[in-house]
Ligand SMILES: O=C(O)CCC(=O)C(=O)O
């Protein structure tokens with residue numbers, strides 16, 4: 001029977017392993033899903049099937065200077081939204097869909113404009129892309145323009161390309177049942193790997209296989225989530241920091257027999273972060289990794305964080321939901337959004353996506369300034 005991939009509480013992928021990790025033979029440590037499916041795998045992109053290398057251990061990430069290309073961008077978008085292309089808003093505040101643009105053909109100016117457009121719209125779906133058909137290294141070279149590649153500590157990757165994070169399920173039905181036995185919903189809002197000191201910015205997810213119906217991805221706009229707060233609460237939240245932790249993800253992975261390729265870390269980030277390109281402020285908390293608010297007692301922290309996460313989670317009036325048509329590449333700004341897979345298909349169809357995750361600046365905040373019409377009282 002084909003293996004199934006279990007989902008962590010943060011929707012990151014964990015390997016299903018039958019053998020204990022940490023054996024000494026290097027060869028035995030590498031488990032390749034295609035080996036288990038056999039050469040007759042029905043994956044459209046077998047080169048993207050996940051490999052988990054138990055032998056690999058990476059040193060801690062070093063700080064680096066992030067170059068934010070969105071700052072250099074021409075706001076006319078003339079090198080991105082070229083003649084014949086079409087852009088359409090998905091909702092008034094959040095998300096756009098573009099046709100008639102081939103991302104892989106963009107010039108440097110076009111890529112700068114891509115970073116700007118994504119910062120403004122938060123998430124943009126590009127249809128009819130050749131991305132998945134490129135050699136994996138070319139896709140990585142493209143993504144590397146936007147920042148240093150993040151290598152995920154626990155997820156599977158295509159063989160030889162640890163910079164690619166994979167989402168892969170091919171026998172969803174029982175897994176969803178198992179998941180829903182203890183949870184009411186599969187929705188798990190998160191921003192990616194925010195436990196890192198420099199979490200990702202402009203991020204790419206492209207589809208390799210997807211169910212005919214279902215398995216969409218939802219994105220919520222955390223600038224809008226911030227804007228909706230009262231001036232009094234905004235002012236109070238400024239200056240506060242929250243702890244973001246990767247320990248639970250690592251623990252979960254190991255418990256399931258998966259890998260942990262780097263020692264887990266915690267980092268403190270401002271609760272309200274400023275986007276370096278738009279100057280917008282965003283509520284920077286997420287259910288995947290934000291654990292507590294620094295300086296508050298436990299009950300206070302739990303209550304405030306609980307309110308903020310519930311606020312983001314019910315923001316259907318500032319979300320966009322992307323349907324994965326074949327050859328779609330979704331680009332989003334992880335600094336100002338959270339997202340969740342929607343695990344709603346029970347047909348056993350394969351869902352297989354690849355993520356390229358350039359890291360960005362260390363989150364920073366700028367002081368609270370009342371918006372026009374806002375008074376603190
Ligand atoms: O499966 C999805 O729709 C989203 C997966 C995810 O959270 C990610 O790749 O960052």
Ligand SMILES: [Fe+2]
Nearest residue numbers: 011191192339
């Ligand atoms: Fe994610």
